[in-house]
Amino acid sequence: MNSQKPDIRFLFKPRGHAVIGASAAPSKIGNSIIRNMIHSGYEGKIFPINPKGGKVFDIPMLTSVDEISEECDLATIVVPAPYVFDAVKDCAKKNIKFLSIITSGFSEVGENKLEREIVTYANNHGMRILGPNIFGIYSAQARMNATFGPPNVTPGNVAIITQSGALGIAMIGKTQVENIGLSSIISIGNKSDIDEADLIEYLVEDEQTKVIFMYMEGVKDGVRLIEVLKKATRIKPVVVIKSGRSKRGAMAAASHTGSLAGADGVFAAIMNQCGVHRAIDIQEALDWCKFLSQNSHPVGENAIIITNGGGVGVLAADACEANNIHLFDDLKTLESAFKESVPSFGSVKNPIDITGGASMIDYEKCIVDAFNHKDIHSIICLGCETSVLTGETFKKTILDIHRTHGAKKPVVYSFVGGKDIEEGIKFLKSEGVPIYSDIGQAVSCLGKIYTDYRNRKSPMDGSSTPSDIANWVDIGKVKEIVKTAKADHRTFLLAHEAQAIMKAANVSIPKSVLATNLKDAISAANDMGYPVVLKIVSKDIIHKSDAGGLALDLQNEKEVIDAYEAVLHNSRRYKPDAHIKGVEVAEMLKPGVETIIGGRYDASFGPVIMFGQGGIYVEVMKDIAFRSITYDKHTIAGMLKDCRSYPLLLGVRGEAKKDIDGVIEVIIKVGLILSGCKDITDIEINPLLAYDEEDGVKAVDVRILLTK
Numbered sequence: 001m002n003s004q005k006p007d008i009r010f011l012f013k014p015r016g017h018a019v020i021g022a023s024a025a026p027s028k029i030g031n032s033i034i035r036n037m038i039h040s041g042y043e044g045k046i047f048p049i050n051p052k053g054g055k056v057f058d059i060p061m062l063t064s065v066d067e068i069s070e071e072c073d074l075a076t077i078v079v080p081a082p083y084v085f086d087a088v089k090d091c092a093k094k095n096i097k098f099l100s101i102i103t104s105g106f107s108e109v110g111e112n113k114l115e116r117e118i119v120t121y122a123n124n125h126g127m128r129i130l131g132p133n134i135f136g137i138y139s140a141q142a143r144m145n146a147t148f149g150p151p152n153v154t155p156g157n158v159a160i161i162t163q164s165g166a167l168g169i170a171m172i173g174k175t176q177v178e179n180i181g182l183s184s185i186i187s188i189g190n191k192s193d194i195d196e197a198d199l200i201e202y203l204v205e206d207e208q209t210k211v212i213f214m215y216m217e218g219v220k221d222g223v224r225l226i227e228v229l230k231k232a233t234r235i236k237p238v239v240v241i242k243s244g245r246s247k248r249g250a251m252a253a254a255s256h257t258g259s260l261a262g263a264d265g266v267f268a269a270i271m272n273q274c275g276v277h278r279a280i281d282i283q284e285a286l287d288w289c290k291f292l293s294q295n296s297h298p299v300g301e302n303a304i305i306i307t308n309g310g311g312v313g314v315l316a317a318d319a320c321e322a323n324n325i326h327l328f329d330d331l332k333t334l335e336s337a338f339k340e341s342v343p344s345f346g347s348v349k350n351p352i353d354i355t356g357g358a359s360m361i362d363y364e365k366c367i368v369d370a371f372n373h374k375d376i377h378s379i380i381c382l383g384c385e386t387s388v389l390t391g392e393t394f395k396k397t398i399l400d401i402h403r404t405h406g407a408k409k410p411v412v413y414s415f416v417g418g419k420d421i422e423e424g425i426k427f428l429k430s431e432g433v434p435i436y437s438d439i440g441q442a443v444s445c446l447g448k449i450y451t452d453y454r455n456r457k458s459p460m461d462g463s464s465t466p467s468d469i470a471n472w473v474d475i476g477k478v479k480e481i482v483k484t485a486k487a488d489h490r491t492f493l494l495a496h497e498a499q500a501i502m503k504a505a506n507v508s509i510p511k512s513v514l515a516t517n518l519k520d521a522i523s524a525a526n527d528m529g530y531p532v533v534l535k536i537v538s539k540d541i542i543h544k545s546d547a548g549g550l551a552l553d554l555q556n557e558k559e560v561i562d563a564y565e566a567v568l569h570n571s572r573r574y575k576p577d578a579h580i581k582g583v584e585v586a587e588m589l590k591p592g593v594e595t596i597i598g599g600r601y602d603a604s605f606g607p608v609i610m611f612g613q614g615g616i617y618v619e620v621m622k623d624i625a626f627r628s629i630t631y632d633k634h635t636i637a638g639m640l641k642d643c644r645s646y647p648l649l650l651g652v653r654g655e656a657k658k659d660i661d662g663v664i665e666v667i668i669k670v671g672l673i674l675s676g677c678k679d680i681t682d683i684e685i686n687p688l689l690a691y692d693e694e695d696g697v698k699a700v701d702v703r704i705l706l707t708k
């Protein structure tokens with residue numbers, strides 16, 4: 001037994017590489033892999049294994065792993081599924097460190113047990129597994145194409161991690177067409193052992209890799225992935241495409257938080273929180289990867305647009321707003337910077353319009369001025385084909401400018417025109433110029449570099465966590481309340497229990513008393529002072545207003561008497577067999593900004609928190625934001641700002657600012673309750689009323705769900 005994990009560098013630079021299932025038959029995968037390894041110029045020694053012996057591409061085959069007599073760090077296994085475990089055992093005897101298991105027929109078809117046994121055995125013998133059900137691994141630093149994809153892979157700076165095999169193979173070809181060089185491509189298939197997080201940890205340190213691109217279908221250990229991604233994006237850009245929406249999340253629709261989280265929202269929000277760029281399709285992802293691998297960060301926020309056409313300039317300005325790019329607007333500086341290069345009938349207001357009569361010489365003057373100006377930090381250069389701006393001159397000028405000045409600051413080009421322009425774009429792309437036919441595409445690339453630039457400048461998540469949060473919630477009390485409910489075989493807390501949890505967290509709640517008869521309800525209302533609210537209390541009725549079990553704004557004793565009877569009557573009619581515990585009498589609150597705060601366990605990412613516009617229209621408005629659990633005030637403030645309704649908290653039309661800090665503190669407390677008591681799966685406060693700063697916040701309705 002040797003359960004020590006091997007150094008993952010041996011996966012990317014193995015000294016020797018065995019192929020178990022090597023074959024002389026050109027139609028076999030075990031043949032293609034050897035062919036690709038030879039073709040890519042693998043630097044280590046290849047050990048083809050086949051019990052029949054013979055030769056493959058002139059390399060003598062060994063009849064068993066036992067015959068390997070030199071260092072061998074990696075084995076690609078390409079024998080049918082029933083023989084894989086034996087091959088793994090053979091590898092253990094030879095101290096092979098990594099196994100790339102191409103073979104299908106494991107957990108993806110329900111053979112989970114066999115897959116688990118293989119992984120456990122491998123891990124107990126100091127080996128780690130890539131796959132199974134993969135197309136292999138390409139590593140530029142070892143000149144090793146150990147895949148059965150296309151033989152030609154251009155070495156470069158982009159690393160691809162892919163869960164989809166077919167798409168991964170297709171991406172090898174696509175990157176060739178797009179002139180994108182790869183530092184590695186790793187197929188992770190069933191990710192039974194090695195997963196994205198393991199690979200990212202390595203790729204972040206790998207000098208050759210400048211950008212990491214992941215294609216994901218599902219997340220297994222989201223909590224670790226978040227941790228790794230947060231650190232990685234501070235060092236290198238990470239681009240992701242994710243297919244498939246979380247069905248498990250959508251199923252848990254017992255709370256708003258649950259049903260809203262299901263619609264891919266959690267994944268999108270967490271990627272954003274981690275500083276990962278999420279692309280919608282392969283083309284967009286590859287455009288970003290290429291641009292990010294070729295450009296360094298700007299030194300400031302001032303971007304300018306140079307154009308010969310007003311229309312494209314406006315389109316680009318719109319795209320800048322959508323991509324959060326700041327258009328430099330210091331008119332005086334712009335005027336002095338471009339007075340020489342822009343004609344008097346043009347415009348030096350950003351977009352800089354050199355007008356339709358501009359030749360490539362005019363362009364050159366203007367772009368060079370922009371490259372040389374210290375207050376301009378990035379450039380978007382646009383053009384429409386005209387009689388003076390045509391294919392040949394356009395091609396030559398842009399290439400010259402880019403070669404001479406391109407390294408000074410981030411620049412993107414987008415030109416629109418006919419065949420000549422399109423051919424010019426193709427040529428310039430092949431020369432490494434970041435040029436696109438689509439303006440939106442060009443601007444989005446620049447947007448991503450700005451996102452990275454800001455992400456790296458922003459404080460690390462966790463750095464503004466209050467130091468005393470350990471004292472914010474009486475977790476002992478929370479657990480006691482939950483234990484009582486569980487003893488009662490309930491999977492949710494009753495209103496008064498949920499309120500008791502809020503008290504344990506020192507979250508302000510409306511005054512309330514549980515009345516079991518009319519007399520007590522009247523005296524509670526009289527003690528509390530009018531107006532009051534009556535609410536039905538029943539474990540069988542979760543949505544009180546749907547059941548007619550809610551009466552608001554009761555002004556006097558008479559109204560309380562009428563409402564008491566009505567609430568009971570409606571609830572009994574709504575659910576005749578409901579067990580009714582009583583009626584809650586609560587103070588009627590003055591209006592505030594209605595927010596919703598949620599916390600829940602996501603099947604993939606563990607505890608997540610939610611903030612949004614609250615009230616009864618939550619699921620209609622869908623104005624909500626998620627984060628992976630955090631107690632960091634700055635990160636939570638960012639979640640609040642992600643909502644369209646955020647200005648309501650700042651105060652609109654002369655209203656005072658609301659208690660934003662109070663809202664943030666409740667979100668932190670919801671996170672503390674969720675992480676402190678594992679029997680709680682969902683917490684939802686809706687609404688949490690936010691008042692002016694001096695009046696604080698109030699948790700009006702609190703729902704807490706428990707594990708089954």
Ligand code: COA
Nearest residue numbers: 020021023029049050078079080102103104133134135165
């Ligand atoms: N050790 C070494 N070689 C062995 C062996 C062993 N224990 N057992 C068999 N072999 C040899 C075979 O004799 C054969 O060589 P040959 O051509 O000289 O006869 C070679 O290994 C391959 O075995 P074979 O039985 O011919 O299998 P195959 O090549 O048809 O299929 C897989 C093997 C792994 C490709 C197939 O089972 C599979 O899983 N295919 C799907 C792969 C896939 O799509 N992966 C996911 C991609 S994203």
